[in-house]
Amino acid sequence: MDLHFGDSKPTDDERAAVDALLGPPESSWEGADRSDADLRWARGGREARDRRDLLLPGLHAINDRVGWISEGALDYLCRRLTVPPAEAYGVATFYAMFSVKPRPATVLHVCTDLACAAAGASELCAGIEARLGLGSGVSVERSPCLGLCERAPAALAIKAGDPVRTAVSAPATVHDAVLAASAPDSAPEEPPAAVAVPQAGGDDLVLLRRVGVVDPSSLDDYRAHGGYTALRRAFELGPAGVIREVTDSGLVGRGGAAFPTGRKWQATASQPDRPHYVVCNADESEPGTFKDRVIMEGDPYALVEAMTIAAYATGAHQGYLYLRGEYPRALHRLEHALAQARARGLLGADILGQGYTFDIEIRRGAGAYICGEETALFNSIEGYRGEPRSKPPFPVEKGLFGKPTVENNVETLVNVLPVLTMGAPAYAAIGTAKSTGPKLFCVSGSVERPGIYELPFGATLGELLELAGVRKRLRAVLLGGAAGSFVRPDELDIPLTFEGTRQAGTTLGSGVVMAFDDTVPLPRLLLRIAEFFRDESCGQCVPCRVGTVRQEEALHRIVQRTGAAAADDIALLREVGRAMRDASICGLGQTAWNAVESAIDRLGAYE
Amino acid sequence: MTVTPLGIPRRLLEFTIDGEPVRTPEGSTILDACRAVGKDVPTLCEGDTLRPKNACRVCVVEVEGSRTLVPACSRKAEPGMEVRTDTERARHSRKIVLELLASSVDLSTTPRVAEWIKEYEAKPDRFGPDAARLNEEPKVDNDLYVRDYDKCILCYKCVDACGDQWQNTFAISVAGRGFGTRIAVEHDAPLTDSACVYCGNCIEVCPTGALSFKSEFDMRAAGTWDESQQTETTTVCAYCGVGCNLTLHVQDNEIVKVTSPHDNPVTHGNLCIKGRFGYQHVQNRD
Ligand code: SF4
Ligand code: SF4
Ligand code: SF4
Ligand code: FES
Ligand code: FES
Numbered sequence: 001m002d003l004h005f006g007d008s009k010p011t012d013d014e015r016a017a018v019d020a021l022l023g024p025p026e027s028s029w030e031g032a033d034r035s036d037a038d039l040r041w042a043r044g045g046r047e048a049r050d051r052r053d054l055l056l057p058g059l060h061a062i063n064d065r066v067g068w069i070s071e072g073a074l075d076y077l078c079r080r081l082t083v084p085p086a087e088a089y090g091v092a093t094f095y096a097m098f099s100v101k102p103r104p105a106t107v108l109h110v111c112t113d114l115a116c117a118a119a120g121a122s123e124l125c126a127g128i129e130a131r132l133g134l135g136s137g138v139s140v141e142r143s144p145c146l147g148l149c150e151r152a153p154a155a156l157a158i159k160a161g162d163p164v165r166t167a168v169s170a171p172a173t174v175h176d177a178v179l180a181a182s183a184p185d186s187a188p189e190e191p192p193a194a195v196a197v198p199q200a201g202g203d204d205l206v207l208l209r210r211v212g213v214v215d216p217s218s219l220d221d222y223r224a225h226g227g228y229t230a231l232r233r234a235f236e237l238g239p240a241g242v243i244r245e246v247t248d249s250g251l252v253g254r255g256g257a258a259f260p261t262g263r264k265w266q267a268t269a270s271q272p273d274r275p276h277y278v279v280c281n282a283d284e285s286e287p288g289t290f291k292d293r294v295i296m297e298g299d300p301y302a303l304v305e306a307m308t309i310a311a312y313a314t315g316a317h318q319g320y321l322y323l324r325g326e327y328p329r330a331l332h333r334l335e336h337a338l339a340q341a342r343a344r345g346l347l348g349a350d351i352l353g354q355g356y357t358f359d360i361e362i363r364r365g366a367g368a369y370i371c372g373e374e375t376a377l378f379n380s381i382e383g384y385r386g387e388p389r390s391k392p393p394f395p396v397e398k399g400l401f402g403k404p405t406v407e408n409n410v411e412t413l414v415n416v417l418p419v420l421t422m423g424a425p426a427y428a429a430i431g432t433a434k435s436t437g438p439k440l441f442c443v444s445g446s447v448e449r450p451g452i453y454e455l456p457f458g459a460t461l462g463e464l465l466e467l468a469g470v471r472k473r474l475r476a477v478l479l480g481g482a483a484g485s486f487v488r489p490d491e492l493d494i495p496l497t498f499e500g501t502r503q504a505g506t507t508l509g510s511g512v513v514m515a516f517d518d519t520v521p522l523p524r525l526l527l528r529i530a531e532f533f534r535d536e537s538c539g540q541c542v543p544c545r546v547g548t549v550r551q552e553e554a555l556h557r558i559v560q561r562t563g564a565a566a567a568d569d570i571a572l573l574r575e576v577g578r579a580m581r582d583a584s585i586c587g588l589g590q591t592a593w594n595a596v597e598s599a600i601d602r603l604g605a606y607e
Numbered sequence: 608m609t610v611t612p613l614g615i616p617r618r619l620l621e622f623t624i625d626g627e628p629v630r631t632p633e634g635s636t637i638l639d640a641c642r643a644v645g646k647d648v649p650t651l652c653e654g655d656t657l658r659p660k661n662a663c664r665v666c667v668v669e670v671e672g673s674r675t676l677v678p679a680c681s682r683k684a685e686p687g688m689e690v691r692t693d694t695e696r697a698r699h700s701r702k703i704v705l706e707l708l709a710s711s712v713d714l715s716t717t718p719r720v721a722e723w724i725k726e727y728e729a730k731p732d733r734f735g736p737d738a739a740r741l742n743e744e745p746k747v748d749n750d751l752y753v754r755d756y757d758k759c760i761l762c763y764k765c766v767d768a769c770g771d772q773w774q775n776t777f778a779i780s781v782a783g784r785g786f787g788t789r790i791a792v793e794h795d796a797p798l799t800d801s802a803c804v805y806c807g808n809c810i811e812v813c814p815t816g817a818l819s820f821k822s823e824f825d826m827r828a829a830g831t832w833d834e835s836q837q838t839e840t841t842t843v844c845a846y847c848g849v850g851c852n853l854t855l856h857v858q859d860n861e862i863v864k865v866t867s868p869h870d871n872p873v874t875h876g877n878l879c880i881k882g883r884f885g886y887q888h889v890q891n892r893d
Contacts, residue, residue, distance in 0.1 A: 001775050004802030006793070071794045084777030085793035086801065087770075093782040100794070368784070385781060390661055390681060539761070539781075539788030541662050543700070546707035549739050549786045557735075572733065579703035582676045582696060583664040590675060 003084060005075045014073035017065035017162075021057055022080050031079045051081055053401075055091060055383035060325075060364055063098050067105040067160030074100070083383070094385045094538075096143075096367030097158075097325050104136075105160040108181040109143035109326070110172070111153060113287045114478070115444040116145075117528055118520050119152040119171070127174035128155075138181045144369065144532055145287035146170075146326050149444035149514075150196045150451045156326060157181040166328040190329060193298030196290065198449045198468070206418050206430070206438045207411070208454045211298035216333050219340045222301040228346065230420040234309045235354045237420075242313040243269060246416060248424035250436035254411035255281065255372075256480070256509045256587075258498045261416075264406055267396040268314045271404035278311040278319040279400055279407040280360075281377060285324060285369040286481035287532060288512035291440040291452045292410035296323075296330035299414075300337040304360065306413035308351065309420065311358045314406045319360040322377050325367050334362060369536040373586050374399075374407045376538065387538045388586035411440055411511075431457030435497035439511060443468040445478075446517040455496065462492030464513060475518040476603050480509020482529050483591035485598030506598065522605050523559045526596050530555050533592040544589025547580040551593065558606055566606040573600075622688040637668060637679040637690055646692055649701060649723045651708075652762035653680035654812050656875045657772055660763045665704045665723075668692045676700055702727040710734045711786075712741050713758045716816030739786065745824070748797040751805050751884050753824040754790075758817035761788055765809035765818060773877050778803040807883035811866060811876050820864040820884075833858060841868060844882040849873070851882050862886045 010018070019025070025032035058077045062069050069092050078085045092098050110128060112121045125142060132138050138157075148154035151170035155177040159165045167184035169176040180187040194200040194212025201212055215221040222228075234242045247262025268276055280303065284292040296303060307319050323331055338360055341347040349357045363381050365371050371380045375389035378400045399405025415437055419427045428436045435457035441464055444450040448469025455464060461477065474489040485506045487494060494504045501508045516525065530552040539545045554573050558566040577593030584590045599605040617632035624641060631640040636659070641648050652663035659681035667676035671689035676697060679690075691697070705724055709731035714720045724731070745755040763781065770777050778801045782791040792801035810818040819827075826832040837858045844851045851874045854866045865883050869876040 001777060002802065002804075004778075006796070006800060074793070084770075084780070084802065086777055086780040086791070089791065089793040089795075090780035090782045094784050385784075390678070535785060537785040539784045539786065541664050542704050542707055542760070543664055545761070545786055545788065546711050547703070550707065550710075550734055553734065553738060575699070576703055576707075579700040583667050583700040583704065584675075585661070585664075 001082075001084065003078070003082065005079060005085060006071060008070070008072035008075055010070070010072040010076040011066075013065055013162075014062055014070065015076060017061045018058055018073070018077050018080060021061045022051075022054065025080060029079075030082075031076055052083055052383040053381055055081060055083055055088060056363065056366065056380060059088075059092055059095075059098055060366065063366075064160060064164035065162055067107070068099040068101065068103050070100075070102075081383075087384075091383065091385055094368060095325075095365075096535075098366055104139045106138045106181050106184075107158050108138050108140050108177060109146065109156045109158070110140060110177065111144070111146045111148070111155065112142045112528070113145035113149075113532065114482070114514055114525060114528060115149035115288060115450075116153040117525070118445055118516060121153045124153050124155070124172060124174065124177070128177050131174055131178050132181075136182075143326075144535065145285070145289075147284055147290040147293050147324065149288055149290055149442065151191075152444065152450075155180065156328075157184050157187075158328075159184050168329070193294045196294045196451045197298070198451045199453060205454050207295075207414055207440060208299075208452065210302065211294060214299065216298055216300055217336055219301060219337070219344060219346075222299075226421065227301055228305055228352075230417040231305050231309055231312075231346075231352065233420045234312055235352065235356075239269060239313045239315065242309060242420070245419055245424045246313070249419040249427040250434075251412070251415050251419060251427075252435070252498070253408065254415070254439070254511065255409040256286075256483070256507075258508075261408065261412055264396060264408075265310065265314050268316075268404045268406040271397060273397075273404055274315075275318065275403055276314055276316040277400045277403055277405040278307055278314065278316040279374075279377065279381075279405055280307050280319065280321045280413060281372060281374065281407055281409040282321055282323045282327075282330070283365045283372040283377060284327075284410070284510075285365075285372050286483065286510045286512060288444055288478070288481045288514045289442050289510050291442050291511065293324075293327055293330050294452050295410055295414060296327070297333050300330075300333045301341070302414050302417060303334070303410055304337050304341050304347070306416050307360055308347070308358055309416055310406060310408065310413060312356055316406070317357050317359075319358065320381055320400065321360055321362045322371070322381060323362055323364055325365040331362065331364065338362070368538075369532075370538045370586075370588055373588065376586070377407070378405070385538070387540045388588075390585055432495075432497050432499075434499045439496065439508075441496070441511045441513050443513045443515070445515040446471045446474065446520070447515050457497045458500075459496055460492065461487070461494045461496060461513070464496065465492065465515060468513075468515075470515055471517055473518045474515060475520065476516045476522065476599070478514040478516070478595065479512065480507045481512035481514075482532050482595060483587070484509040484512060485594050486603055487598075488602055491602075507594075522599060522603065523555070526599055526605065527552070527555050527559060529595050530592075533588065537588060537592075541583075541585045541589060543580045543582075544584045544586075544592065547576050547584075547589065548592055550576050551580075551596065555596070562606045570600060570606060573597075620684060620686040622684055622686060622690065624690045625692055631684050635684055637670075637677070637682050637684050637688075638666060640684050641668075641679060641690075641692060648679050648692055649719070650680055651717070651720075651760060651814055652764065654762075654764045654767075654814070656869050657764055657767050657812060660767065662763055663704065663708070663760060665701055665708075667697055667700050669694050669697050698727060702729045705729040706731045706733070708760055710738050710740070712760055712815075714760075714815065716758060716819075717760075717814060746798070747821070747824070749799050749805070750821055751880075752807060752810055753819055753821055754798070755817050755819065755824070756789060758815045759790060760815055760817075761790070762814060764812040764814065765790060768808045768812045768877075769803075773875075774804075774806055774808050776802055776804055776806070779809065805880040805884060806878060807865075807880070808877045810883075811878075822863050826858075826863065832863075837863065844878070846881045846885065851878055853878070853882055855886070861890055
């Protein structure tokens with residue numbers, strides 16, 4: 001590779017940000033001053049190229065310190081990592097949280113997604129912009145779901161500097177959001193995670209039983225509440241025994257695909273190729289989803305323990321936790337938890353004196369819904385654009401860094417703890433025969449008590465909404481998020497199981513339940529969904545890259561029309577939607593038409 | 608003469624295409640097998656010298672048991688597979704893909720596309736006059752080649768050719784995302800500020816004419832480009848001892864561009880700046 005760098009130089013700040021991550025450069029080959037030795041030795045090359053996966057952390061380091069990524073900064077980072085600048089530019093421009101154009105040091109992300117839109121996000125944005133005016137030093141950016149839907153409308157301020165500062169305002173008022181942006185340090189503390197769990201402290205909770213009960217910063221408190229008994233049990237059972245328990249429990253992935261977890265673990269464990277990796281998908285970006293955030297903020301050690309068990313069962317010694325870039329509090333809690341676990345011999349070499357070695361690294365996403373797709377997530381960690389790979393080969397065979405990888409989301413992983421502590425039969429007795437165990441639902445929108453609810457599989461949609469206090473004049477419920485589908489208020493007896501929702505022609509997806517009353521204009525909602533997919537398409541394949549644009553255009557045309565006047569465009573939507581579902585590479589393009597189709601067919605949106 | 612390298616013999620596997628049993632060497636794709644039995648499956652992003660990127664989705668076929676359609680260009684044939692290439696479902700997706708592409712970019716110099724648009728009855732106009740298009744101006748920033756991304760279908764071939772699959776220069780990559788995705792050099796600078804070494808291998812693989820010789824671009828603009836008047840002569844490059852094959856495209860006794868045969872086992876169609884662009888001396892008649 002013949003690397004070519006322009007002559008733009010990094011500022012001292014930018015150089016310091018990169019050096020803080022990578023250490024000082026050792027030779028002129030990677031950006032230091034020339035020494036005598038440099039005339040005889042070439043450094044960088046292969047050795048540095050092996051660190052390509054530090055590209056995304058490097059871009060974060062610059063963006064965190066300066067607020068945007070200049071040519072000089074990007075070139076310097078590329079020199080340090082021996083990455084071609086064109087490729088790094090391609091990566092930097094892929095993520096929504098980065099900018100390669102100058103912008104103010106403070107960015108205020110205001111959510112305009114479904115729950116927030118229903119709670120008045122557009123007035124909020126207008127108010128904030130009016131208050132801040134020009135030259136305020138704050139860039140206001142309309143953002144997809146921030147994962148704070150239970151407190152809609154939401155805003156997140158990020159102020160670049162050393163260290164970077166963040167503040168969340170939710171439910172946001174113009175005053176609070178402006179305060180968060182102008183003085184993030186003095187913005188009021190966020191409410192504890194347990195506030196998002198209306199059932200907190202309840203006796204029959206399994207997955208959420210510790211949220212609001214334990215101190216999320218205390219490993220001792222975690223242990224006092226049953227923490228690390230599952231890992232001890234795992235060591236008793238041995239890797240094969242753990243996989244047997246998980247398989248017998250009937251646990252299936254909670255991310256939407258519902259693949260049997262035990263089978264995935266077994267397939268990874270049995271690959272002869274080494275090393276194996278464990279990846280936790282904590283890139284919760286489905287609009288309307290916030291359960292992973294609440295678990296990570298309220299019970300972070302549970303995730304650390306569960307990842308350790310997954311690694312032990314599948315023979316992995318290195319784990320990656322890919323965390324949504326928009327979750328600063330979860331990041332701090334988890335960083336703290338990892339450090340504590342390491343200090344106490346629960347991560348690192350010889351865990352619990354069992355001779356097992358495992359450690360976890362956190363990798364932050366940077367604003368790309370598509371990185372929740374498992375193979376896109378691998379590309380993102382490896383320092384490439386977060387574009388999905390085509391399957392086969394599947395991750396259990398060739399995943400992260402081309403090695404066998406088991407990838408699970410946060411909710412799936414924390415289910416492994418009760419599987420081991422109560423035993424597979426007891427766990428499998430919860431729920432229905434085909435959907436076993438407890439399930440988390442993220443309820444938001446037109447309800448009295450939005451939040452995360454834990455119910456055994458099989459409860460009905462109506463029962464769930466009852467708990468959350470559904471308001472009168474319910475017009476529609478969106479199940480499964482933007483990639484899911486709408487159901488009518490007379491369909492509330494749909495059982496919340498994978499098989500039950502499938503039978504009813506809808507989907508459980510990631511467990512999103514968004515209620516909308518008749519004050520919410522449906523066509524605007526659909527437009528927002530289309531806009532979301534158009535924004536989040538990675539751009540790799542034609543049906544999705546262009547199809548999502550054509551879908552949005554058609555919805556714009558019919559936003560004010562109904563009946564015969566809309567018929568042409570609805571036919572067009574159907575034809576394009578069918579090809580998107582059939583021919584797109586990944587789930588994003590394949591599901592981008594679901595919600596709109598269901599609104600037309602089940603709700604009669606344009607009649 | 609082209610030399611066909613003989614690999615180790617591969618086992619044959621059996622499966623069916625449109626109900627007919629076929630035998631194909633292990634490791635070949637559905638597309639290979641289709642071509643071997645004379646089935647015409649349209650392709651755009653597939654390239655004979657590159658690993659399939661399967662981004663355009665115009666080659667999709669139905670495979671029994673698969674929830675979605677499958678790209679023929681990249682899916683490996685498996686024993687017992689039942690493939691159907693011409694179902695209503697596959698034809699529908701191809702038609703929509705052609706409509707989506709043709710409504711957003713200029714396909715006027717893409718070989719065979721007009722024929723497929725007719726065959727699949729695609730109507731790119733039906734998205735209306737306001738359908739978003741790329742609408743990019745050609746980038747003319749050097750004397751050797753022109754980048755007209757208004758014609759780019761984002762097949763990634765040029766990026767792969769410039770990158771780790773052939774040239775290892777990594778001058779261009781994919782930037783942005785969604786509909787805003789574009790091929791670009793770093794910081795979206797002119798090509799002259801990039802790592803480009805003007806080997807032209809990206810032009811060689813571009814399926815749409817988005818990348819073209821400056822000579823071709825100028826002649827098209829002047830209305831003098833006429834492929835029917837061109838002859839092609841393959842010869843050996845005289846610059847160095849490697850002996851790369853050059854195909855000279857000649858119109859009116861002038862070399863108008865230089866390509867290289869893809870089936871050449873030494874170069875697979877790749878050249879360097881001298882072989883690709885250094886032809887003026889040949890026609891220097893003073
Ligand atoms: S379906 Fe969309 S998100 Fe998925 S690979 Fe294709 S363009 Fe990218
Ligand atoms: S001419 Fe060669 S070096 Fe330049 S962009 Fe094309 S492939 Fe890369
Ligand atoms: S410029 Fe040509 S080769 Fe490159 S992506 Fe576009 S169409 Fe493909
Ligand atoms: S935080 Fe706004 S919709 Fe989720
Ligand atoms: S030719 Fe197969 S996907 Fe493009």
